[in-house]
Amino acid sequence: MTKTALAAVKRYRAALALLLIDAVLALVFPHFSPALIRNTWSNFAEMLSVLPPVFLILGLLDVWVPRQTVMRCLGPGSGILGALLCIFLGAAAAGPLYGAFPVAETMHRKGASYFNVMVFLGAWSTLKIPMAIFETSALGARFSLTRWVTNVFVIFVVATVINRVLPPAEKCVRTTDGNDGE
């Protein structure tokens, strides 16, 4: 009983420390505290509404999509088509970059190559179509189109460099569903 409680405290130590910082800051700067509560709350509300279906879809993909399929389409031998598919998958996504991490984990575990996972991360961060539409209306088509095209190039350069410089042992996406924690 106390052991599980202790383990829980340990797992949440970063979150608890931040809560403490929040409390101290709210006391020191009382006029900031409504905004602090509002921002923190809306953050949690937003993520907690989006994350459950995302994780459920990942679980379903896990049981339905066979490893061979992912391997063939996105694996080490998938070539330029695999990379382009990753660009497409990332661009079709919505949500902040940290939403891409669990998706990347499933992709990699199912056999997508590390290079392709990096391309996917890059595409998710910069090429999202819904975002590009928004960008175009705010900053103009020339701006967003130039940025989009330049970023396709940057994504490939960054993925290539990371793929080269990381030692093979580091080129993996850690599973978060248990025993290999740290």
Added chain:
Amino acid sequence: MFTLALYLFAFGWLGLTYLKDRQKARAAVTKCCRSFFNIFPDFAAVLLLVGLMLTFLAPETIARLIGKSSGAAGMFLTSVLGAITLIPGFVAFPLAASLLKMGAGIAQIAVFISTLMTVGVVTAPLEAKYFGWREVLWRNGLNYLFAFFTALVIVKVVGA
């Protein structure tokens, strides 16, 4: 709207899976819960950090900081702000547009947008959980540098 569609899709699929193969449905739900609850403490920490950041480095504060900033120093300032902050796109783009009207340069805004999208200092601990610190340093470092490259291309095409 989007969230609702996501829920309908996820639970519809789960329902179909259950009808076809209960074992599979159970396995999917187990996997979903396990990976969710194992990463949740880290998500909670990042969300708290983002809440703090949005409060003390609010879009209005950033607007004041960036203001009319120009030149290489302005690019450096905006790149750092973009790297450490985490602002959703639907807030960031109108913010960028109004900064342009306030007199900030295209290059500075382009660097801000690029680092905002690709470099995540507050989310680094979460990224490290999945990818390890080496990947975090390389991916964020390279993207930080390339933000300046992207900005230069945009300036060439769009004009300062």
